[in-house]
Amino acid sequence: MNRFDATTIWKSVSEQVPDGGDSTPHPVDALDAEEAARESSGGAAADWSEAIGAQTFFVPLHYESNYRYPLIVWLHSDGFNENQVCHVMPHVSSRNYVATGVRAPAASDPSGHRFAWSNSVAAVQWAERSVLEAIDRTAAQYSVHAQRIILAGYQNGGTMAARIAMRHPERFAAAISLGGSFQLPKCSDLDRQRLKERRLPMLWQRSIESEFYDQTRLVSEIQAASSIGAQVEIRQYRNDDEMNTAVLSDLDRWIMNHVVNGAPVAKLSPWDTSPTSFSDN
Structure with a gap:
């Protein structure tokens, strides 16, 4: 099996381009817009407490x-x-790790089977507490x-993974997105100094043909990561x-090399990356 079926396994049925639309926003931008619209309309905040404790073990x-x-x-x-972890881990390694999946706070379908991450203050605090x-x-x-x-996480889960890891850099050996x-x-300045001293190891895995890939944004993100010495x-x-x-095979090898065996992670410039269609680890 060289590839998962992105439509039936990983994608939400609601992730579609609006009629007449000629572009799709990055998932994070879409969440920001959704959150702002809910707040401006006076809608009630999501009940984050309902999802606390939803967890799957591998x-x-x-x-x-x-x-x-x-x-x-x-x-x-x-x-x-949270059950996505059970689909992912057999393709990472069936022997090397214990793993756990954590559910996002906001239900995104009436049946309560699909959930989404949010950038609101309450949602980020919930996610942080739930992960810990x-x-x-x-x-x-x-x-x-x-x-x-x-x-580690996929798409907006990867965004949240990096965010939480940076808020608790001493708790994590690495963050993967x-x-x-x-x-x-x-x-605060003190927390930023902690991040610089920690130099948190990170692995970013990006598909250059994805509708969400943006080279300009990537360069900006690299500069932001460099500012804290990641x-x-x-x-x-x-x-x-x-x-x-x-990608998942590379993830396994990267963890074994840099977390388990302790090999240093080189600090990269924007010119140190090269696109591949296979693992070249």
Whole structure:
């Protein structure tokens, strides 16, 4: 299987271009617009408390309780739920990690099966608390290496993963974003100094044929990451979606190299990346 079916597995049925529209906004921009419209119309804020505790576990084959596993905390794409981790992990590794999927706060369909991330203050605070609680629950049930916790996500889940990791840089060994944008969190001078000292390792995986790919935006994001001294590795792929087996295989190798084996992550300039259609790790 070289590629997942993006329509039936990963995409929300509501993710369609409006009639007459000739472009689709980046997922983060779309969420910002939706949030602003709800607030301006006087709509009630989402009830974030309803989703707290929604979590799925992925346990590796031949789980050994005496071995401390790296933990992947997975934040799903909009239009899916915490069970996405069970679709993803077999293509990353069925043996190397304990993993847990965390549900986004806002329901995006009437049946309550699809959920979305939001950029509102309340939603970000909810997501942050939910991720930290999910880590504690996982560590209480399974053998997890406290210094090898990786926060990863797909599309807006990747954006949220990077945001939360930067708010708690000491808690995470790395942050990984598949197709998500990079946004610096609003923080004090002291917190910014903490980020610079931590130099959080990050892996950004981008598909250059995606409708959301923007070279100008990527350069701006690299500059923002450089401003806090983050160790960023960027991998670009010649396809239109990051959710495929080559990307997930690269994710596994990157974690094993840089988190488990401790190899340094080079600080990249915009000219250090090259598009590939296969793993060249």
